[in-house]
Amino acid sequence: MLDTTDSLSKTANFASPDERDTVVQQLQALLGDRCSVLPSDLDQHAKDVSHHKSQRPDCVVFPRSNDEVAAVARLCHEHRMPIIPFGTGTAVEGGVVAIHGGVCVDLSRMNRILRFSAVDMDVTVQAGVTRLQLNKFLDESGTNLYFPIDPGADCTLGGMSATRASGSAAVRYGTMCDRVLALTVVLAHGKILRIGSRARKSSAGYDLTHLFVGSEGTLGLIAEVTLRLARNPDAMSAAVCAFSNVDDAVQAAIAILTAGIPMARLELLDEVQMAAVNRYSGLSYDESPTLFLEFHGSPTSVAEQTTAARAIIGNFTSQEFQWATEESDRRRLWQARHDSYYASLALRPNGAGYVTDVCVPISNLAECIRRTKETLKTTRIPAPLFGHVGDGNFHVVFSIDPNSADELAEVQRLSDEIVAHSLALDGTCTGEHGIGLGKRAALRREFGPAVDAMRAIKTALDPNGVMNPGKVL
Numbered sequence: 001m002l003d004t005t006d007s008l009s010k011t012a013n014f015a016s017p018d019e020r021d022t023v024v025q026q027l028q029a030l031l032g033d034r035c036s037v038l039p040s041d042l043d044q045h046a047k048d049v050s051h052h053k054s055q056r057p058d059c060v061v062f063p064r065s066n067d068e069v070a071a072v073a074r075l076c077h078e079h080r081m082p083i084i085p086f087g088t089g090t091a092v093e094g095g096v097v098a099i100h101g102g103v104c105v106d107l108s109r110m111n112r113i114l115r116f117s118a119v120d121m122d123v124t125v126q127a128g129v130t131r132l133q134l135n136k137f138l139d140e141s142g143t144n145l146y147f148p149i150d151p152g153a154d155c156t157l158g159g160m161s162a163t164r165a166s167g168s169a170a171v172r173y174g175t176m177c178d179r180v181l182a183l184t185v186v187l188a189h190g191k192i193l194r195i196g197s198r199a200r201k202s203s204a205g206y207d208l209t210h211l212f213v214g215s216e217g218t219l220g221l222i223a224e225v226t227l228r229l230a231r232n233p234d235a236m237s238a239a240v241c242a243f244s245n246v247d248d249a250v251q252a253a254i255a256i257l258t259a260g261i262p263m264a265r266l267e268l269l270d271e272v273q274m275a276a277v278n279r280y281s282g283l284s285y286d287e288s289p290t291l292f293l294e295f296h297g298s299p300t301s302v303a304e305q306t307t308a309a310r311a312i313i314g315n316f317t318s319q320e321f322q323w324a325t326e327e328s329d330r331r332r333l334w335q336a337r338h339d340s341y342y343a344s345l346a347l348r349p350n351g352a353g354y355v356t357d358v359c360v361p362i363s364n365l366a367e368c369i370r371r372t373k374e375t376l377k378t379t380r381i382p383a384p385l386f387g388h389v390g391d392g393n394f395h396v397v398f399s400i401d402p403n404s405a406d407e408l409a410e411v412q413r414l415s416d417e418i419v420a421h422s423l424a425l426d427g428t429c430t431g432e433h434g435i436g437l438g439k440r441a442a443l444r445r446e447f448g449p450a451v452d453a454m455r456a457i458k459t460a461l462d463p464n465g466v467m468n469p470g471k472v473l
Helices: 017-034 040-046 066-079 131-141 157-162 208-212 246-258 271-281 299-313 327-338 339-343 361-378 404-426 442-448 450-460
Strands: 059-061 084-086 103-106 112-118 122-126 180-187 192-196 222-229 235-242 263-269 288-298 321-324 352-361 387-389 393-400
Touching: 017 059, 017 066, 017 180, 017 361, 017 404, 040 059, 040 066, 066 084, 066 103, 066 180, 066 192, 066 222, 066 327, 084 157, 122 131, 131 157, 157 222, 180 208, 192 208, 192 222, 235 299, 235 327, 246 263, 246 288, 246 299, 263 271, 263 327, 271 339, 271 387, 288 327, 288 361, 321 327, 327 339, 339 393, 352 404, 361 387, 361 393, 361 404, 393 404, 393 442, 404 442, 442 450
Parallel strands: 059 103, 084 103
Antiparallel strands: 112 122, 122 222, 180 192, 180 222, 235 288, 235 321, 263 288, 263 387, 352 393, 387 393
């Protein structure tokens, strides 16, 4: 992989090699074999699934309690040792790459469900609980509740909070920002804070909870999360329909939303992506822009929503509207969307994924995608486009040669142009992937002097700059 860290980030005043050895020794005394320097552990925690170059931490620790997390933080703060929080490593902007070495804090062993209230429809979990683990627990509880945020991978809920994750169901159920009620966080110097509450609204002071949601580990370590749950729908329906061009598909999606149909998922795959999934998954869909839809509610309301959406779509395409209510049939219809990322990577042998995402107001979505498709005409690098068009968010996945500096430079240029299109249309440089290493310049372009205010908050909470340094800011 290629090194995309900047030279400035390598000059920070962190612990010397001798001090690092001392910190590792003290952590081994504190945690025993739960402080690892094994090459296999260091390599596993050296990167996420992005194109960014792997860089090992000095050690990996596996705390089991808030007090252990606090002890690790105090020691690192004292010796100016970088701290890199780690969940499952499934993010795509290099947020867990140890660009300065340091201590990788793997929270996966803090995986207990601490409290659950079916009446209040909320739950408190340790940061290492994954969304599938939580939903299995909720399914077994017999309460007909579940956690609806689905970014695709089986991420930890602490990591999902730290990156403000969302996914394909955000059009109905929101993002992590909408689902997190309270947090327990450990600050850089080891102080444990409990912020937020289980109340559904509050006017009490600064909203520290949502300051930490999306902070990507740069302000503190998320140790516990209190989440708002949703009720499982009584019925579900899935539908798929192809269009002759992207504009018609996007306009159909906008028409469905503005008609007030409460979509659960509303996804778009362009013609390049549809060809990729046909090849990868052995499917036989039309290789043209395609909408994937899902409806939740009572059996009656789902039938009404499906019928209404079908009528609207008929104004934009003459292609067949396929729909299903049985789970196996719904999964079959949605397989192309579920396989889209890996199908993109498979467009070339041993390709590495360079993923970018932007988000714009729905009214500007068609224009942003139109400009993006014009930009993509300038490259021969495979570049499927797909996205959560229900909330104006879409992705481009470039499959690049991981050893080609020229290709990396080209896709960085293309990604910058896509971001420019989004910002010119009142959008944001990232809808759900975060800033990490890859979009720090884009953040400055989006917010300008407001980034200085973010930096001031960072300095106040992390004066030694040890919390996931080089990320976001």
